[in-house]
Amino acid sequence: xxxxxxxxxxxxxxxxxxxxxxxxxxxxxxxxxxxxxxxxxxxxxxxxxxxxxxxxxxxxxxxxxxxxxxxxxxxxxxxxxxxxxxxxxxxxxxxxxxxxxxxxxxxxxxxxxxxxxxxxxxxxxxxxxxxxxxxxxxxxxxxxxxxxxxxxxxxxxxxxxxxxxxxxxxxxxxxxxxxxxxxxxxxxxxxxxxxxxxxxxxxxxxxxxxxxxxxxxxxxxxxxxxxxxxxxxxxxxxxxxxxxxxxxxxxxxxxxxxxxxxxxxxxxxxxxxxxxxxxxxxxxxxxxxxxxxxxxxxxxxxxxxxxxxxxxxxxxxxxxxxxxxxxxxxxxxxxxxxxxxxxxxxxxxxxxxxxxxxxxxxxxxxxxxxxxxxxxxxxxxxxxxxxxxxxxxxxxxxxxxxxxxxxxxxxxxxxxxxxxxxxxxxxxxxxxxxxxxxxxxxxxxxxxxxxxxxxxxxxxxxxxxxxxxxxxxxxxxx
Amino acid sequence: xxxxxxxxxxxxxxxxxxxxxxxxxxxxxxxxxxxxxxxxxxxxxxxxxxxxxxxxxxxxxxxxxxxxxxxxxxxxxxxxxxxxxxxxxxxxxxxx
Numbered sequence: 001x002x003x004x005x006x007x008x009x010x011x012x013x014x015x016x017x018x019x020x021x022x023x024x025x026x027x028x029x030x031x032x033x034x035x036x037x038x039x040x041x042x043x044x045x046x047x048x049x050x051x052x053x054x055x056x057x058x059x060x061x062x063x064x065x066x067x068x069x070x071x072x073x074x075x076x077x078x079x080x081x082x083x084x085x086x087x088x089x090x091x092x093x094x095x096x097x098x099x100x101x102x103x104x105x106x107x108x109x110x111x112x113x114x115x116x117x118x119x120x121x122x123x124x125x126x127x128x129x130x131x132x133x134x135x136x137x138x139x140x141x142x143x144x145x146x147x148x149x150x151x152x153x154x155x156x157x158x159x160x161x162x163x164x165x166x167x168x169x170x171x172x173x174x175x176x177x178x179x180x181x182x183x184x185x186x187x188x189x190x191x192x193x194x195x196x197x198x199x200x201x202x203x204x205x206x207x208x209x210x211x212x213x214x215x216x217x218x219x220x221x222x223x224x225x226x227x228x229x230x231x232x233x234x235x236x237x238x239x240x241x242x243x244x245x246x247x248x249x250x251x252x253x254x255x256x257x258x259x260x261x262x263x264x265x266x267x268x269x270x271x272x273x274x275x276x277x278x279x280x281x282x283x284x285x286x287x288x289x290x291x292x293x294x295x296x297x298x299x300x301x302x303x304x305x306x307x308x309x310x311x312x313x314x315x316x317x318x319x320x321x322x323x324x325x326x327x328x329x330x331x332x333x334x335x336x337x338x339x340x341x342x343x344x345x346x347x348x349x350x351x352x353x354x355x356x357x358x359x360x361x362x363x364x365x366x367x368x369x370x371x372x373x374x375x376x377x378x379x380x381x382x383x384x385x386x387x388x389x390x391x392x393x394x395x396x397x398x399x400x401x402x403x404x405x406x407x408x409x410x411x412x413x414x415x416x417x418x419x420x421x422x423x424x425x426x427x428x429x430x431x432x433x434x435x436x437x438x439x440x441x442x443x444x445x446x447x448x449x450x451x452x453x454x455x456x457x458x459x460x461x462x463x464x465x466x467x468x469x470x471x472x473x474x475x476x477x478x
Numbered sequence: 479x480x481x482x483x484x485x486x487x488x489x490x491x492x493x494x495x496x497x498x499x500x501x502x503x504x505x506x507x508x509x510x511x512x513x514x515x516x517x518x519x520x521x522x523x524x525x526x527x528x529x530x531x532x533x534x535x536x537x538x539x540x541x542x543x544x545x546x547x548x549x550x551x552x553x554x555x556x557x558x559x560x561x562x563x564x565x566x567x568x569x570x571x572x573x574x
Contacts (some may be wrong), residue, residue, distance in 0.1 A: 017544045024547030033565035034556070042555060054544030073538075082495055084569040131572060141566030220552035269493055280531075282538040 001239060001288060002203040005231050007166045007196055008158035008211075011173055012151045013183040014127070014191040015058045019154035021126050021150035022049030022092065029187055029189050037129070043087035051076075055150040058182040059099045059124050060283065060291050064154060065180055065298055066119050068103025070288055076124075077271045084142050091155075094270040098123035099281065105156075107168040107178070108302065109320060111269040115334055120159035126149050137231055152182075158197065158208065163227040167220050170194060171322065175299050179324045187218050198230045200238065203442035209234075210244040212259055217251050225253035231236050302327055310334070310341035319349055325363045329370055337374035339381040351394050368397045368456050376404040386465055389413050417464045419471070422455070425463070426475050429454045453474065480514035482507045 020027055023040035040047045063070045077095035087120070100122035106114045129144035154173065160166045165241045174192055177183040187194045199211035214230055217223045229251075234244055246418040249258040297305070304318035306327075321327045334344045352373065356366060376397060380390050385408060398408040408414055416422055428438055429451060451472055455463055487507050490500050498506060552565065561568035 019544055019546045019548075024542070024545060026546045026548075034552045034567070035550040035565070037555070038554070039553065042546075050542045051539055053541035056541060076539075080493070084567075084572055133571070136563065136566075136568055138571055139561075139568045140568055140570070140572050141563065142565055222480050271493065279537055279539040297493065384574070 003231075003235055003238075004205070005161055005163075005201050006158045006199050006201065006211075007160040007163075007227060007462065009166060009169060010158065010195040010197070011154045011156075011170065012127075012193050012195075013154065013185075015055050015150040015152060015175050015182055016184055016326050017054045017058070017150055019052060020148035021052050021055050021124065025148065027065075027149050028144075028255055029191075030229055031145055031213060033141075033143040035147060037147055041087075041144055041148040043089075046239050049092060049275075051278065051281065055124060056099070056283070057291060057407065058150075058180070058282065059122065059152050059444045060288060061180050061182055061251035061295065062154070062177070063100035063103065064288070064292050064295055065176055066100075066105055066122075066209045068100045070100055070124070070283060071341055072283055072285075073097065074099040074123075074281045074283070076281070077272045077274045078275045079125075079272055081270055083128070083131075084140060085144070085147065087129070087147065092178045092275055092278070093125035094112055094123035094273075097280075098404060099283070104211055105169065105172055106161050107165065107172045109168065110164060112314075114142060115165070117159050122152055122154045125151050125153060131251050141410065157200075163224045163231070166196065166227055167224050170220060170223060172299070175322055175324070179296055179298055181296070190218065193218055195222060196227055196230075198227055198234070199244070200231060200234045209238075210246050211303030212244065212246065212258070212293075213248045214251050215248055215261065222251060222253050226255075226258060228254060233258065285440045299324075312341060312345060316345050316349065320345070321395060323363065323441075328438050329363050329366070333374050333377070336370055337377040337381075338376075339377045343377055343381065344373075347373060347394075351391060355394075355398055367397065367400055368394070372403055374395050379404050380473065383415060383417060383464060384408060385413055386461070387466075389415065389461055392461075412460075413462065415464050416459050416462045417467060422459075422467055423475070425455055426451075426468075426472055429458060437476070448476070450470070480511055480518060482514065517533040 014027075017027065019025060020041060023038050024321065025038040025041055026036050027044060028036065040049060060070055062068075074094060075097040076092055078090040078246070079095070080090045082089055098121045101120070103119040103122070104116050105119060106116050107113055127146050127149040129142055132143065134143075158167065159167055174185050178185045183191055184416040187193065194217055196214045196217070197211045198214060199209040201207065201209040212230060212234070214226050217226050220328070223396045230249070237244060248261040250261045251258050272368075303317045303321045304313045306320060307314055312320070316465075319326075320330050330344060330348050334341055337344065352368060353367065355368075356363060376390060376393055379385050379393070379430040380387055385393060393404055393407050393413060396402075396411070397404065401407055402410075411454070433451070433454065436447050436450060440451075455468055455472065484503055484507060487498065487503055487510065556562045556565075556567070559567050
């Protein structure tokens with residue numbers, strides 16, 4: 001039987017504020033346990049939450065970027081449940097009237113087209129603390145530093161039809177929050193995390209199947225694997241005549257499986273009601289307008305500009321704008337070097353990206369700065385070095401051996417462009433290879449490469465390739 | 479007329495982690511039913527010309543600037559906690 005897969009994603013993005021959403025405690029990552037939890041975060045009797053203005057701004061920024069409705073009034077609600085890392089016994093969230101509703105995000109598909117994914121809503125809420133279950137003599141340890149950290153929860157429509165589409169959506173959203181500078185996007189530290197609602201239905205059916213919610217996935221790769229595992233699990237249950245239970249499942253990356261966490265039907269009774277400690281939040285048209293006017297260039301706009309201004313292919317432009325930092329690196333290198341954009345693209349997406357990947361570094365951590373790469377590209381462009389020698393120079397740049405000019409001078413890598421010098425070497429090579437020469441002249445064209453190789457060897461790769469080709473052709477004719 | 483059944487009472491008591499004595503249950507059912515009846519009475523009013531309010535005061539939420547104003551007072555807070563270790567609050571085990 002054939003099945004349709006339907007996925008909806010709930011992303012929690014931690015907002016990049018200085019202080020918590022309802023208290024003035026700091027939110028720096030990695031602090032000692034409970035040193036960033038104040039009376040409000042601890043839910044001490046008598047405390048009152050006061051809303052962080054920056055968190056509101058950031059939510060509106062996101063709303064504008066996804067062309068969503070930002071209603072003039074939104075309301076905070078209490079989501080009630082009991083867990084030791086939630087000291088008040090409720091989480092302050094938004095329910096009926098979220099700050100952002102009905103937006104959309106365009107995501108690239110593998111076939112080169114884009115698909116518009118609806119975003120149901122995005123709402124502000126506070127994070128809970130952390131429970132540690134190990135090494136406390138059968139007890140749990142509670143760290144409330146994270147309690148009260150501002151989150152925006154972004155809920156997509158169930159319009160993603162494969163794990164690949166889900167990942168594309170997540171990456172687009174991840175890139176967007178980084179462009180907006182509202183979230184640092186660090187998935188290992190939990191600043192950007194995702195729950196996936198996965199269901200399947202017989203191909204073509206309009207009625208959605210029962211869904212399972214997968215929690216605890218903290219990398220793009222794991223989201224894809226968890227979803228694919230879950231699809232297989234559900235297909236196997238249905239094809240064996242079983243029924244899917246609506247439940248929350250936890251992804252175990254080590255075993256690559258999902259397993260039941262709790263039955264959602266029971267746990268889902270959160271008894272939301274408007275939080276009497278917080279008044280309705282009013283957002284004026286002027287406030288929205290000011291934020292709209294200061295919105296940075298967004299990935300899609302940047303991609304279009306790159307294609308238009310620099311003549312990049314949509315593929316190249318898409319790869320570059322996928323990360324704000326990468327696109328900025330590209331533009332900075334281009335501006336400094338003034339070489340053709342395609343040369344910069346080739347190096348940024350080629351050797352530089354490969355080296356970064358190999359060393360597990362992000363573009364901001366690159367030992368080769370835009371300044372250093374720009375000088376190298378200039379030396380390729382002005383024929384000081386060939387593209388091949390440039391790779392040697394790049395490696396030295398990566399190792400921190402100075403700038404391109406220093407390296408070229410020290411290692412004697414300057415390209416030989418002196419015609420007579422190249423001719424002289426060609427003559428020597430031809431003199432040493434009489435039999436190859438004879439074979440070439442009697443029609444074995446393939447030997448051209450042999451002669452190029454020999455001359456390059458003799459010049460340690462420094463002969464200008466175009467000149468060499470041209471001169472060699474002349475000489476070989478005899 | 480709404481009438482809260484004992485089963486409904488047990489469910490909301492469980493969700494609120496409240497222990498209710500068997501002998502008190504009829505009284506709770508009765509009280510909660512009256513509250514719901516009051517709500518029903520309010521519902522009967524025509525409010526089509528009244529905008530909904532989330533709060534009894536007709537004011538809106540004030541916001542504070544995004545600044546760190548709280549200092550670390552862990553020691554003070556942990557003094558009144560029943561059990562702490564390595565800076566953590568220690569609680570009965572919670573494993574799902």
